[in-house]
Every structure is written in C-alpha cells, then in structure tokens.
Amino acid sequence: MATGKLRNQKKYFTLICLLLFSPTLIAQTESADITTTPPAPVTEVVAFDTPNDAGSSITIRWKKSPDDRPDDSLFAGYKILRAIYPRGEFQQTADAPAGAEETFDNEARDGVEYTYRIRAVRGDLYSDSEASPPAQSKQQWFHTGRINTLIGCLIIGLAILFFINRAKSGKKLYIRKIAGLEAVDEAVGRATEMGRKIFFIPGIQDIYNLQTIAGVIILGRVAKLVAEYDAQLEIPVSRSMVMVACRETVKEAYLNAGRPDAYKEDAIHYLTDEQFGYAAGVDGLIVREKPATIFYQGAFFAESLILAETGNYIGAIQIAGTAMPAQLPFFVAACDYTLIGEELFAASAYLSKEPKLLGSLKGQDVGKVVILLAILIGVIVHSFGLFNFAQLFRVQ
C-alpha cells in the first residue's frame, strides 16, 4: 500500500522534473545556435541630467535588447560606455543587470557634455548601441518634486504664525479642556499631601527626538508647580543629553517659582541608555520609593507597559503622554490619564496658559480644517471619477 503510493509519487516526480527541465533543454539547444551571433543591440538611448539633485549625475534610458529575455540565461546584462562629446573615447563607467532600461552615471563632471553607448552582453559576445545625444549634469536650486510639500508647509506654518501674532495682540482664545492636563494640579497636590515623591519619566529617546523635547518642556511647567507646592521631584533619565536638558529646565523652573534653594541636581539622574535596563531600574525605583504621582511624557517603546503596570500596582496617579501610536493602548489601559498624540505637543502650551503658545494651538486647528477640506473635496471629486485628487499629496 505504502510502497504503491511511493511509486506513484516517484512517477509524478519524474514527470515534474521532465516538465521543469524540458524548457531549459530546449533553450540550451537554441542557444547553441546563437552563441555565435551577438545579441541584438539596444535602441533609443537617451541621456539627460538627473533632476532634483546636487549634480554629478546623468540618467541614461534605453529600450532593452530583444534578446534580453528572462529565460535566456546567457544574457549577462549591459555595460554603460561613456565618452566626452563630441570626440572622446568610449570607456565603461557603469553596468546594469539584464532587464534594466535605466541607470545612472554618478561620476559625471558638472558642465561637461557626455555621450553614451549601451553594450548588450551575451556570453562572450556583445553589440553596441548608437551613441546617445549629448547631455550634461547640473545642480538644481529647487527640488520640483517637493513643491506640494512646500505649499503645505507654508499654509500650515503661516496659519500657526498668524494666530500666534493675533494672540499677542490680546485676542482671547477658547481652548477646550484636556482631562489629563486638568489633573496635573491635583496630582501634584496629592503627592505633597502624602509627602511622597513625584516621578517624571521623559521617555527613552534622546533630546534629538521632538517627543522628548515636548516632554522636557512639559517638565518645565510641572517642575514650577512642584516648586510652588514644595513637593519632591525625581527624574531618572536614560540619555545623558536629556539629563542636561532636564537639569537646565528644572533649575530655571525653580528659579521662576522663587525657590532656587529647593532645587536638587541629583534628583535628576542617569541610569543607562539601554531600553530594558532603564525599565528595570525605574521599576525598582517605583516599588521602593512608592511615588504618589508618575508622569510619562515623551517617546516610549515596549517598556511603556512594564513601567505603567508597576506604577499602577503601587497605586500611583499616572499621567502619560506619547506620540508613539503603538504604545498608546498600553498607557490608556494602565494609566489614569493619557495624552494622545497631538495632545502631548499641545500640553506645554495648555499648561503655560501663555496667549502666544495658545495661539499656536489655534493655528494647528486651521491646519486640521485644511486637511479635512482636502479630504472632503478629494473624496467627492474622486467618487465622481473626475480627478485623482490624492496624487497631489504624493511625496518624493
């Protein structure tokens, strides 16, 4: 029974092998004939300056040789020959694999005119194309593919600037309540009453991440409040530059609150750059110090839940904020309040209550209106098949 099945399998296998091999067999017999004739040459060779770059590059395009077929294993690809126009000698500068119809010569000298031939190579034989019309490389002052980005940046940037200016002139602005930020006062107050520490975790990224910058700015506001309440603040950090930035910020905040004497530099201390080493250290601090309040503001990765669950376990009030979409669910699950994405960046303005900063929030809202309008118009136009509006937003 079993052997019968095996025999059957063998039969199928031979069949499959035959089927698979037959084209190669045929191809081999064919190629035996054409090993003596060179491949058909490439046609329609054009060369032009590669757009939107810092020069030194010429794009070469061609129509591939009719002998360039996936089943022809002898066809080796193309060699790019270059000569200075009009009378230079052709020399190889680059090569391109079989199937290619475009390549770049990245070793061109700006302002020099070049002409190109493409050599199709099969086995030991080859054939050259006609020379291309001359081309020279240049540097560009503006990246034309990014004009949509420029317009978008200008619209949103100017809207923000406009409202910052208007706020300066004293026009009152309404900003809706953000629950997580309303709770900051209460959270700091509670820690003061309980006589326990407040932890501030500015994320695990360095200061060159804008989320960390946003976190440290929020720290500035919180630290001022802490100084006013005369509570205790501890900030374990995972990056040295963040430590420096936090120290500058907190010192300044204590100074502004009129309590420079209460500032303790060692309360802002470095643990380690390593993500999970830092998580292990902070977890240890949390269970030993039992802070009343923990802030998580900045860029977080997988350690978010490790920290937040431990904080939750000891019963701290936790206020989180991050723009890492993947970590938001964990903070939402384990913290009392979570600033979602954009709210993290709005927090500093919100807490400062400075009109200029609040004005920038209004500017952001204008950006939202623009985006909503773009979606609305785009969807309508697209639905009626009038125009593919989406392509206007394609980036390069």
Added chain:
Amino acid sequence: MRRQVPLLLTAIVGFVYIIQFFVPHKPFNIIEHLFTDWILIIAACAIWLGVLNLLKLSSEKVYKRAKDWPYALVIICGFFMITVAGFFFSGGRAFQESGTAFDYIYVNIFTPLSATMFALLAFFVASASYRAFRARTFEATLLLLAGFFVMLGRVPVGDLMTSWLPQGYRLSDLAGWIMMVPNMAGQRAIMIGIALGIMSTSLRVILGIERTITGGE
C-alpha cells in the same frame, strides 16, 4: 550671550534644516548627513556626563553605607567589568565579534537580562487587559470588543469556534477587518494630529517662542 546665542543657534540650524529639504544644490546636499553626524558626536561626548553621574551617585551610596549600598557596588563593578573588557581585552574596533570578552558578557549577561525584562510584558499584558477590558462605559466596551475579537481571531481556537460560518466570515476574518479598516482610520487620525502637533512645536522652538530648554523663560 548666555541667553541669546542658544536661541539664535536654534533658529538658524532649524531653518537651515528645513531649507535643505527643498534645495538639492551644494552645500545643502550634505547638511542632513553632516548634522546627523555632529549630533551623534555630541551625544557620544555627553554620555560621559551620564556615566559619571551614575558612578558618582553609586559610589556616594557605597561610601556612606546608605541603604542598599551593596547593590550600588554591583552597578560599579558591572560597569567596569564590561568597559575594561570592551576597551582592553576585545581587540579594539573588533570588540563585538564573537569570541571576545565583550561579546561573552553581552551574550551571557546582557542578553538574558534584556530578553527577560522584555518578556515580562507577557505577564503585564495579561494583568492590564484583565483590568482595562471591562465594559464600564460605551467607550470601554468598544475597547473591550475590539481587543477581544482581535485576540481571539489570532489563535486557531477562534476559527474553531466559528467554523460553522462560511469562509471569509470567521473570527480571523473579523479580526483582519478590524485591523485593516476601523483601526487604520483611528491610526490615521492620530498620525495626522501628531504631524500638526510636531509642526507647531517645532516652529515654536525654532522661533524662540518656546524657550524652556534653549533659553530659559
């Protein structure tokens, strides 16, 4: 000097960075690469500050025989063990190749510690979902349902429970739909919001309106 220069520096560097995005011409073409390298160099210098701080606080603890001081000693020993191995006993630049002393510490101490710390998430994910996935309000119910179906849809049991349904309507399909459609919509809203928030914060920092870090209040 103390206040003005940093503000000015922030503004200039910020604008140059924005401009280089639109200008391929020299010298703007090398700025991104150059600035990134510079920042990495600054960070590599700065790590001294952090490390010295860690060693200072730890040795103070040991010196004063503060609570838990032996653990502070462990920090110091651990630090010197790997740095000495890395700088002096691991062949210089090739310090990370397998077989070096540095690599031995990395593989047998660093890796199990970090992998286990990471693995604690398996427990925390369970306790957090037990607490958070409760139908207290309508919003919480949505959270619960989405989480519940996606979770079930990703193990064979989920499909087994719904095997009586035609293909394409089973739990794994529902989980896939939730991920691809409503989840995607929410993610997009969050991402667009973040973009606006970042643009606004960047502008405030570059223009010196927000000077908490760079210039003091």
Added chain:
Amino acid sequence: MKFFEKLMSIDRRVIFLFVGVALIVPLFLDIEQTIEITPEVQTLYDAFMELPPGSKVLMAFDYDPPSAPELQPQAITGLRLCFDRNLKVIIIGLWPMGPMQANLALETVFSEENYFDKEPIYGVDYVNLGYSPGNELVIQRMGSSIPATFPRDFRGTSIEEIPLMRGIVNFSNFDYVFNLSAGYPGTVEWVQFAVDRFHARMGAANTAVQAPLVYPYIGTGQLTGLSGGMKGAAEFEKLTGFIGKGTKFMLSQSFAHMIVVFFIIIGNLAYFVTRGREEKKTG
C-alpha cells in the same frame, strides 16, 4: 456573597501564575492540536517541493534573538526541507544577528539522527555568507553582483574558493528566495527589490506582528507563500511531517491567549454581577 467582589480585583500575581503555567505546561504535553493549513503556507511548501534537486535557494535571515521563538522553528523547518530534498542553501543576513541565528538553526538540524552519517557539506551543500550592512541597498547591490556584495563568507573564506558559489552572479542564479523577517529590513524590501526589480521567486516567513503588512503581496503574486508567526510555523511543520518547536510553542501561545481571554471574561462577569447588586441596593 463576596465571591464576585473578590473576582473584581484578583491579585495580579494570580494572573501571572496562570499565564506562566499556561505557557510552561504545554511544552511538556503531547496534545494534538488540529492545525488547519492555510493556503499561504501550502503554497510556500509547494514552492519548495516543486524545486528540482540541486536547485539553489537563497535564505535571508533578517531577525534577532527576541523574534527567535517565532522564526527559528520556521528556519529549521525550511533548512531541513532543503537538505532532505537535496537543495543547495545560500544563507545571508541583513540583520547583524541573522547569520548567527542561521548557524544555530543548522546546528539543530544536524543534531538530528538522520543527519549523523550524511551531514550536508559546508561549501558544497550550503554556505553562510554572513551579514552585510546597508539594508535594502544590499539587495540592490546583489542584483548586479553577488560576489561584489559578499566577497567573503561568514568564516572569512574568499567566495571564489567556495564551490557552491561558482557561477552565482545575481538573482537569476537562484531558483528560490526564502526570507525570514521580523521587521525592517525584511520581506517588504525583498519584494520591492529582489522580486519587483530582479524578478526573483520568493516566499517568506514572518513574525505575527509583521505578517499582515506583507499579506497584500500574496494576492498580487509577488510572494509565493507566506508563513506568519507561530501558527505559520506549526502549519509549516505539519506539512513537512516533522513536529518541532513551532507546534509546541503554538500550543503554549494558544493556552496563554485563552488564559488572557478567560480573565477578561471573569472580570466582566464579576463587574456585571456586582453592578447589578449595587443597582438593586440603590434602586
């Protein structure tokens, strides 16, 4: 009476204990789980089976130890399948730790009984070319010249001295590409470059998190076969008829998943019962 109130706030250590037990016990059990074969894994297996003996398979190991529980079993199954069918294996990695994972997988395969007397020969039946930095650029470079991209193998031997590498120039010399991927760079880049640009035939094994991102490539035919996460590993093992860790791990994972679901249900049940009582009291 207070039973449900207690259920409302179970000590989290009880949950931890259940999760731990759910993960550990299945490793010692011999339960047969009905594993339905999904079409993606079937095509992956078929793609291997259709290769005639002597075909060259490029295996790209693009993952590191944290993702090993999901991908290592698939790597082992893939390697075993190749050696059993006398396919030649060329290993590379776009992740620094990838080639080391490959060596671990090879060790596991060769420690099996049926390889004792016919262990595949290094340099003839398989070769490990090691890691090359540069992410997707590596794939692009391989498209024009593999010897230039990997001048030496993992052990430092020049590629010209390795019999298996003779005549291998670019992707057209490989009959199949199998990518084990845990993120970037990974399957997405392999599809974009090796498949779209250089027309390689390719299948992939991915972590569960990664898999949905590459599903679309199956529909378009850019990927010939995909095995995702532990479930994929278990299916792949079932098809090859060798039950390894993927199947065992799958069982653990399912158990733990059910524990999480179970606690969610308990929490909600307790919540509704206690809330009902409170409403009665106040009403």
Added chain:
Amino acid sequence: MDSVFSHTIAAILTIGIISFLYKDNPLYKFCESLFIGVSAGYWFVQQYYANLLPKLFDNLGITKLVGAENAPEGALQALFLEGRLDDNLLYLIAGVLGVMMLLRLSPKIGWIARWPLAFTVGSSAGLYFITYFQSNAMSQLEHTILPLNSFNNLVLIVGTVTGIIYFYFSKEHKGVFGGAAKVGIYFLMITFGASFGYTVMSRMSLLIGRIDFLFGTWLGLVK
C-alpha cells in the same frame, strides 16, 4: 562545561528578573543593578567605537596623530601636511560642540552646554517639521482620499475625519461638532483595543523564548 557555566549564569539572571513579578527581592535588586551597570558600560563602549572614534577621531585624523597603527589619514593631516582644506575639517565644529557639552561638569562655565543643546534641539525641530509633515500628514492624506464606492472606504473616511475632529482644540465639543468628536473617540477606542489585542500574541512568544531557554537549553527537559 563552559556552556553549562554560562547557561547557568544566564538562567539565574532570567529567574532573578522574573522573581520581580512576585515582589521586590534581593535577587532582583542584584540583577537590576548588574543590568544597569553592564548596559551603561555597554553603551559607553559602543558610543566610543561607533561614533566618537570613526566619526570624530578618524575623520579629523586624531587617531593617526596619536600613533595608532593602520589609522586613516584625516583632515588635520590634509591641512598641515598637504596644506589642503578637507571637507572633514567641518567635524572640528562637532568636536568643539562635544567639548562644550562636557564643560557642563564645571560649575563656572557649565552654562555653555546650552550651545550644543540648542544646536541639537534646533536641528531636530527642523528635521521633524519636514519629515512628519511628509510622512504623517501628506502620505496619510493621500491614502485617505478614496472613492466612496465601498463600505470599507466609507468607514475609513468617517473614522479618519471624526478622529481629526476629536483633536480640534479651539472649539467646544458640543452639538453636531461634539457628536462627530464623540464618534472620533469611538474610533480611537477601537484602534486602541485592536492594537492591544494584536500585540498580545507576540508578547507571549517573547516569554516562550525565555521559558524554552530555562527548560530546554539550560535544564534540557524540553526537546
């Protein structure tokens, strides 16, 4: 024998970290401290060899200057030996900024550390301004502009639009607007639930890896 020893160390450390789940204890404290020390040292060495040495010392030629073998010629050699201004001389600025950062150690002139800080903050502000607008705003927008020809597209568009409305700050969430914002929250909640549920599986597999190490690699109980 050697592998038994190293596996045992790794196993003890693994158990030490897991023991934290029960409660804080001396073994965890030991593991935690060891981890902090070793990982801080790891990054310290790493930063030197990955950034400081190749990017600063090699580019400037300081490695060569201090007499290291096989060190490449740098910008300083080019300047003093060949009288040529090399592009890499620009790295001198980075070196100066780095030193300014280190001056933070001195209480008197520590304020100068704000300069490299300002440089870093400024360039990240510029970088993020552009890249987030491109990758988050523009390309998400591009993919949201879909024809209204299927239920899925409708849900996607409604979800994205109402989600954006939720983030609107300068208008009270009342009336129709408030209703839309409410729908936006619903979508966000589904998003959070789904991505939470989605990750559970991969988190479990991380732990399976450790358990397999303990019972398989170390104790040899699981084959």
